[in-house]
Amino acid sequence: MTGEAGGSLPKILVVDDETAIQRFLKTALDNGEYAVHQAENGHAALAAAVSLRPDVVLLDLGLPDLDGVEVIRRIREWSQVPIIVISVREREDEKVRALDAGADDYLTKPFGIGELMARIKVALRRSLQQVPDPVLQIGALCVDLPRRRVTVDGVEVQLTPTEYDLLRLLASHAGKVLTHSQILKQIWGTAYVEQPHVLRVNISNLRRKVEPDPSRPRWIVTEPGVGYRLKDEE
Template sequence: MQQPQQHEETPEGTPRVLVVDDDPTVAEVVAGYLDRAGYVVDRAGDGPAALTRAAAHWPDLVVLDLMLPGMDGLEVCRRLRGHGPVPVVMLTARGDEDDRILGLEVGADDYVTKPFSPRELVLRVESVLRRSRPAAPGHRLGAAGLTVDPAARRATKNGTELALTLREFDLLSFFLRHPGRAFGREDLMREVWGWDFGDLSTVTVHVRRLRGKVEDDPARPRLIQTVWGVGYRFDPTGAEAGS
């Protein structure tokens, strides 16, 4: 894959969405709904074509089918993320929970199960893009060697920049804003994802991924602690306890 170019100018800064699906009917329907919602839409029918399109015009978001011929959606997601940050909404078959979790593990920001409502997909796209925009200038957050700059969407641990996905960044920011408080997975889904419903395993996977990047020993987390029967709590004193 070539180095991605800068975002091509679109009318009034309209976000560009790349739709990757080998089913032309699904791709056409999805692209049609996104186009009517005001997005500039590119399409690709397989993994190599998706990487080529992304290199030519780097998208603001990718709608990516998990089950693609040859190079599957997981590999496409990995390769895209290797060339630059980009939000990904993955399309998965209903009932394939392991595949959905794999998608989240490689960095998908959201997923929609087939068959799906195109209107629901557009709402998910809008939600992910809204949260990916830089925040208004404000105070940096910091505790236990972790710092977050919401406006720059940059996070560091002991001065070293962390490679966080969109949702991992939002989750860490939320924890830093609410140290010492326990939150259930439903609370985190509502406050971080902006959803009142959904698969709670999404939260579980993202907490596990975030622990892998901020904990000294992810197998024995001290910062993001499990509160049995409740959910999770960010404890900035945990790092001191482990030192």
């Protein structure tokens, strides 16, 4: 593992065995905003996660010693550090495995550095919050958790208890992808994990009530084949 002294800068741990990717990310991220540290395999990543206590982990899944999903599971045994997967694996089941194991986000190589920077900022913003903001304001959408009140353009929206629970779950993890199975377990229980149609119907109903144009959702975004994400900013 290599790294630079970063003072109070947020620490980014890059875990990738490809020298070209390491060099690219080091150049892109080491711009005065972040302190970039690197690990080239799973065991080095686990050691660095303990000693360095990074603020964000960028993790490739195809490591030479441990599968990236196993690295995620081991980190999640003791830490909630944001983990953003960066991988060439495009299959939906691979993304679901990583997210279900505890990853916060997933970017498929090749990706734009602008998109990566945006995902890192979301992850850092979320990690700095000890608890979800009690009132989440995203453009015209306002979710007031303590009062169980949802408004769009100041007008209260009447939701069913299930619709509200679904929106509350998404709002509590705003900016993060939640897989179908994660949502189904949380809202309906483990017996419904194999019934994604239940989730689709309720997401559709929720969008009809809160989205300006339900056919082109602005806030409740679909991650195809994986799950849903509530945007945390316009």
